[in-house]
Amino acid sequence: MRPxxxxxxxxxxxxxxxMTASAQVRVENAWVRSTVPAQKATGAFxxxxxxxxxxxxxxxxxxxxxxxxxxxxxxxGVMRMRAVSRVPLRANQAFDLRAGGHHVMLMxxxxxxxxxxxxxxxxxxxxxxxxxxxLEVSATVRPLTSMPDxxxx
Numbered sequence: 001m002r003p004x005x006x007x008x009x010x011x012x013x014x015x016x017x018x019m020t021a022s023a024q025v026r027v028e029n030a031w032v033r034s035t036v037p038a039q040k041a042t043g044a045f046x047x048x049x050x051x052x053x054x055x056x057x058x059x060x061x062x063x064x065x066x067x068x069x070x071x072x073x074x075x076x077g078v079m080r081m082r083a084v085s086r087v088p089l090r091a092n093q094a095f096d097l098r099a100g101g102h103h104v105m106l107m108x109x110x111x112x113x114x115x116x117x118x119x120x121x122x123x124x125x126x127x128x129x130x131x132x133x134x135l136e137v138s139a140t141v142r143p144l145t146s147m148p149d150x151x152x153x
Contacts, residue, residue, distance in 0.1 A: 025050045025089070025125055030139040032106065035113045042113060043070075044104035044121055044139050048095045056087040057132070058124035065108025067121070072100050081105075089125075115143040 030046035041064075048056065059067045068083040079100070087102055089095050097103045104121065113119060121137045 025054065025123070025135055027123070027135065027137050028094075030121070030137045031142045032113060032119045032139045034115045034141050034143055035109060036144070037112060039112070040109050041105060041107045042109065043099060044097070044106060044119070045099065046097050046104075046137065046139065048089055048097065048123075049093075050089045050091060050125075052091050052127065054089050054125045054127050056089060056123060057085065057126045059104045059121055060124075061106055061119060061121045063110055063113070063119045064106035065110070068105045068107065069102065070105045071102050086126075113141045115141055117141040 026049045028047040028049065030044070032044045033042045035042050044059075044061075056069060059069060061067050069085075069087055070081045071084045072079055072081050074080070083105075084102070087095070087097075095102075106119070106121075117140075119139045119141060121139055123135045123137060124132055125135065126132050
């Protein structure tokens with residue numbers, strides 16, 4: 001028979017395993033808008049679903065010199081964009097990174113992005129305790145005509 005402290009420790013560890021395994025954010029339909037020659041910025045869009053409350057705090061990509069999370073809003077009839085440092089995700093609720101709302105901006109593109117290619121993007125999330133985790137996403141480049149022209153720079 002094992003000492004009671006060992007059994008309690010084992011039970012506590014076992015109870016934590018499902019939480020760790022289920023903390024992975026699911027990414028659906030990740031894509032990037034293609035570019036034209038000399039274009040240096042474009043948007044990335046996707047749906048995020050998290051099994052627990054978490055926050056998107058950063059994105060990076062080797063395809064761009066810098067990557068920011070942006071929020072679009074209309075003020076006095078004019079569409080404006082601004083960088084944001086955090087996007088909260090509620091447990092089990094889909095959150096769309098989309099044109100006209102929150103999205104990922106790839107700036108200082110290192111090369112043109114052509115339809116059919118893929119772009120690696122690393123998303124960084126932070127849980128309620130401040131622990132960060134990353135998720136690698138492979139976003140498909142879609143033609144310029146894939147969506148209404150709501151996101152021009």
